[in-house]
Amino acid sequence: MDVIELLEAADLLVPESVATENDLTVNDVWDHLVHDEWEAALTLLEELRGGPPLPPAFWESLAGAATQLRLERSRAWCYWRLSESRHGVIRADLTLRPATESRRTTPVPGAGVLQAMWNIGHRSPAGEMSVSIAWLWVEDRPALEPGGRALVRLAPLTPSHWRHLRPGHRITMHEDRTVAGTATIVETGPPYAGL
Known part of the structure; x- marks a missing residue:
């Protein structure tokens, strides 16, 4: 990864001519790069939220930069966002049950390694709960x-x-037959439109 590749990724940002004081622009990224603040530049680009989904190539470039900088959590985050650019975004407000009330007694790892079962409202042909799997x-x-x-x-x-999920829908997380947590959907978003 070099300066050119990071700036090519940054080229998808708001143009300077129409940027407001709250918008991230290429110049913001460039300011960090000229001072050899590669990690800061990468972090700025990683934190892009809101607006339309960015293309997969953007997230692939950032994942490559994070790999070269040996920033494992950043690399995992960029690959996560790459998946969202291909399949859409689902965000939720999750509350886990206390350790005294559930099987889980250890923290849920935060960087997308837990693959949990979720009751999102589907039923089996016999009318029983049917779970769907998602990483968290x-x-x-x-x-x-x-x-x-x-x-x-x-x-x-x-x-x-x-x-079918929309903001306000409640879903439950399971790691066995019991409920491990309850979540309310706060955002759903489409994949990148260019796919």
Whole structure:
């Protein structure tokens, strides 16, 4: 990864001519790069939220930069966002049950390594609960303690099973037959339109 590749990724940002004081621009990224602040430049680009989904190539470039900088969590985050650019975004407000009330006694790892079962309202042909699988990313923290609450992102194993969800829907997380946590959907978003 070199300066040119990071700036090519940054080229998808708001043009200077129409940027407001709250918009991230190429010049913001360039300011960090000229001072050899590669990690800061990468972090600025990683934190892009809101607006239309960015193309997969953007996230692939950032993942490559994070790999070269040996920033494992950044690399994982960029690959997570790459998946969202291909399949859409699902964010939820999750509350885990306390350790005294559930099987889980250790924190849920935050960087997208837990693959949990979710009751998202589907039923089996016999009318029983049918769960769907999704990886879980805890936003802005390394882990979520039992009994804790945080915003999370979900990456479904089968995205089409989740298309009916909208903000306000309540879903439950399972690691066995019991409920491990309850979540309220706060955002759903489409994949990148150019796919």
